[in-house]
Amino acid sequence: MDLPGTHNGEPGRRRGLRRRRALVAIVAALAVIGGGTWAAWGTLGPVVARFTESDDYEGTGTGAVDVRIASGDSGRTIGANLAEAGVVKSSSAFVAASRAQPKMAGIQPGTYRLKEHMSAAAAVSLLLDPAAKVTTRLTVPEGLTVKQVLALVEKTVGLPAADLEKALADPVALGLPAAANGNAEGYLFPATYSVNPGESAADVLKAMVTQANAELTNLGVPPERMHDVVVEASIAQKEARSAEDMAKVTRVLDNRIAIGMPLQLDSTVSYAVGATGKVTTTAAQRATDSPYNTYLHPGLPAGPISNPGADALRAALSPADGTWLYFVTVDLQTGETRFATTIAEHNANVALFQQYLKDHPEQ
Known part of the structure; x- marks a missing residue:
C-alpha cells in the first residue's frame, strides 16, 4: 500500500542531491580560480576568512616603517609581517586587499618604506609604488677586478671602503672555496644584486661569492679543476x-x-x-x-x-x-x-x- 507522496520521494531526493552537487562544484570552481590567482604570487594559502572593519585601520598612516619582503614570501606571510610591524591591523585585511589588486602578483623582494597604521588598501597601493622600495640595485658587470668591484659597491651602496676591505680579509666568512686560496679575485660573481638597508659589507660580498659557488656547482666544475677553470675564465673574460x-x-x-x-x-x-x-x-x-x-x-x-x-x-x-x-x-x-x-x-x-x-x- 503506497503512502501519499511516496512515489515522488526518490526523484525528489535525487534532484536535491544534484542541486547540492552542483553547489559544491561551483564552490570548488571558485576555489580553483582563487587558488590560481594566489598561485601567481607564490604560495599565498587558502581563501582568507572574512574580516570586519575592526580588523583594518583607516587612512594612509603616519611615520615610516621599513619592511622587508623576502623571495618566496606568501601573501599571508607578508600580511603577518606588516601586522607585526604595525603597518596594517591584520593579515586577513591585507590579503583581502591584495586580492583586489592583480598587480600584487608581481611584487618583488626587497625592503619597502611604509607607514604605521595604514589601511590595508593603502598599504597595498604603497607597496606598488616604485618610490617606496628602498632596496639598492647593484649591477656588477663581467670582467671587473676585486678592486673595481669594491669601488663600485662603495659608490652605489655607500658602504665604506674600510668595511669592504675588512670583509675581504675573512675568506671563511665570505664562503670562498678552497680553490680560491683566500683570494676573492674571480669569485665575486657579476650579476645584479638587491642590497637592503642595514646589510653589511660582508653580506654584500658574501652574496657574490655564494652566487659564484652556485654557478660553479651548476656547471659541474670539479673541485680539483676549479682554480684553473676560474683563472682561464678570468683571462677569456x-x-x-x-x-x-x-x-x-x-x-x-x-x-x-x-x-x-x-x-x-x-x-x-x-x-x-x-x-x-x-x-x-x-x-x-x-x-x-x-x-x-x-x-x-x-x-x-x-x-x-x-x-x-x-x-x-x-x-x-x-x-x-x-x-x-x-x-x-x-x-x-x-x-x-x-x-x-x-x-x-x-x-x-x-x-x-x-x-x-x-x-x-x-x-
Whole structure:
C-alpha cells in the first residue's frame, strides 16, 4: 500500500542531491580560480576568512616603517609581517586587499618604506609604488677586478671602503672555496644584486661569492679543476667579448700550455702592474717580475685576473676545438678578434690591429 507522496520521494531526493552537487562544484570552481590567482604570487594559502572593519585601520598612516619582503614570501606571510610591524591591523585585511589588486602578483623582494597604521588598501597601493622600495640595485658587470668591484659597491651602496676591505680579509666568512686560496679575485660573481638597508659589507660580498659557488656547482666544475677553470675564465673574460671567442681563447691557452709555449698575455701583465684599463703594455711592464707576468713565467698566472661571468666559465670548462696558438683583437670598438695557427698569420692580424690604433689614436 503506497503512502501519499511516496512515489515522488526518490526523484525528489535525487534532484536535491544534484542541486547540492552542483553547489559544491561551483564552490570548488571558485576555489580553483582563487587558488590560481594566489598561485601567481607564490604560495599565498587558502581563501582568507572574512574580516570586519575592526580588523583594518583607516587612512594612509603616519611615520615610516621599513619592511622587508623576502623571495618566496606568501601573501599571508607578508600580511603577518606588516601586522607585526604595525603597518596594517591584520593579515586577513591585507590579503583581502591584495586580492583586489592583480598587480600584487608581481611584487618583488626587497625592503619597502611604509607607514604605521595604514589601511590595508593603502598599504597595498604603497607597496606598488616604485618610490617606496628602498632596496639598492647593484649591477656588477663581467670582467671587473676585486678592486673595481669594491669601488663600485662603495659608490652605489655607500658602504665604506674600510668595511669592504675588512670583509675581504675573512675568506671563511665570505664562503670562498678552497680553490680560491683566500683570494676573492674571480669569485665575486657579476650579476645584479638587491642590497637592503642595514646589510653589511660582508653580506654584500658574501652574496657574490655564494652566487659564484652556485654557478660553479651548476656547471659541474670539479673541485680539483676549479682554480684553473676560474683563472682561464678570468683571462677569456678580459680578452674576448663573445661566448664563441671566449671558447677559442681558452683553446689557445690550452694549446700553448700543452707545448710549453709561454702565454705572453698583455692582460695578465696589466693586472700585475695595476693598469687594468689598458689593452697594450710597455717593454718595462712586460719585464715586471710578478707571478701574473705570463711573459716571464710559463703556464697560467698565479690566480684570476678578473671576475668572470657564466659564458667565460663555460668557455674555460669546454674550450672550442682548434689548433690556434695566437689571437689578437683587431677592432676595439666591435671586439673583432682574429685567431691564427701560424706566426705568419698572426703577424698579419697584428698589422691590422696596429693600423686600427693608428686610425684611432684616442684608444
